[in-house]
Amino acid sequence: MAGQVISRGFFGKRRTPEQGQRVPPGQYITPDFPVLSAGPTPRISLGEWNFYIKDLNQKSVQWSWDDFIQLPARSFKADIHCVTKWTKLDTEWEGVSVDTLLSKVDLDPRAAFVTVFAYGDYTTNLPLADLMNDQAFIAYRYGGQPLAPEHGGPARLVVPHLYFWKSAKWVNGFQLMEHDISGFWESLGYHDYGNPWKEQRYQGD
Ligand SMILES: Nc1nc2c(c(=O)[nH]1)N[C@H]1C(S)=C(S)[C@@H](COP(=O)(O)O)O[C@H]1N2
Ligand SMILES: [Mo]
Numbered sequence: 001m002a003g004q005v006i007s008r009g010f011f012g013k014r015r016t017p018e019q020g021q022r023v024p025p026g027q028y029i030t031p032d033f034p035v036l037s038a039g040p041t042p043r044i045s046l047g048e049w050n051f052y053i054k055d056l057n058q059k060s061v062q063w064s065w066d067d068f069i070q071l072p073a074r075s076f077k078a079d080i081h082c083v084t085k086w087t088k089l090d091t092e093w094e095g096v097s098v099d100t101l102l103s104k105v106d107l108d109p110r111a112a113f114v115t116v117f118a119y120g121d122y123t124t125n126l127p128l129a130d131l132m133n134d135q136a137f138i139a140y141r142y143g144g145q146p147l148a149p150e151h152g153g154p155a156r157l158v159v160p161h162l163y164f165w166k167s168a169k170w171v172n173g174f175q176l177m178e179h180d181i182s183g184f185w186e187s188l189g190y191h192d193y194g195n196p197w198k199e200q201r202y203q204g205d
Pocket of ligand 1: 033034035036037038039082083118119120122150151152164165166167168169170
């Protein structure tokens with residue numbers, strides 16, 4: 001019995017040095033892709049789906065599904081880190097860089113923060129700068145397949161350099177703002193920024 005526990009612990013910690021460098025403090029590697037959702041999976045038909053960006057004056061640019069999939073898409077590989085301590089290496093996505101979407105918006109230099117809205121009421125907040133320079137994507141394919149509903153399909157935000165709760169599933173749009181406003185988990189005590197390398201899990205970390 002003791003032997004089993006020890007060998008399981010040992011196996012769980014085994015990683016190559018190269019992998020070790022990619023695992024933030026307090027995280028472990030999982031080969032699985034756990035599903036973490038605060039509520040039921042919303043079902044959005046592609047006909048009713050849209051994505052919007054609303055600027056400081058509440059003016060919005062929006063894309064239907066058909067418009068969205070015409071936008072230049074890219075494949076990208078990323079390590080993702082959930083605040084519940086799992087890290088998954090080399091996840092493979094396909095989608096549209098947020099830069100491509102922001103290029104259609106007349107950006108007011110005072111816009112500094114974003115609330116991300118999702119179908120089904122989830123929100124999360126982050127600095128606009130963290131959505132720029134190819135750091136963030138709206139992904140609609142995962143592992144070569146259309147993104148599964150439980151993982152955020154039709155489309156989700158992916159911001160791999162922040163804890164994965166920032167990567168809103170079933171994403172619907174961005175509200176640009178001058179000031180930061182806490183989203184769903186952030187209002188319940190999660191960190192407003194969420195850098196996994198600094199273990200910014202909770203407010204005050
Ligand atoms: N809309 C929405 N997005 C969400 C969540 C959620 O509950 N609702 N959970 C977040 C959390 S805490 C994590 S870890 C990841 C989980 O994504 P997965 O279920 O694809 O692993 O989605 C994030 N995005
Ligand atoms: Mo999470």
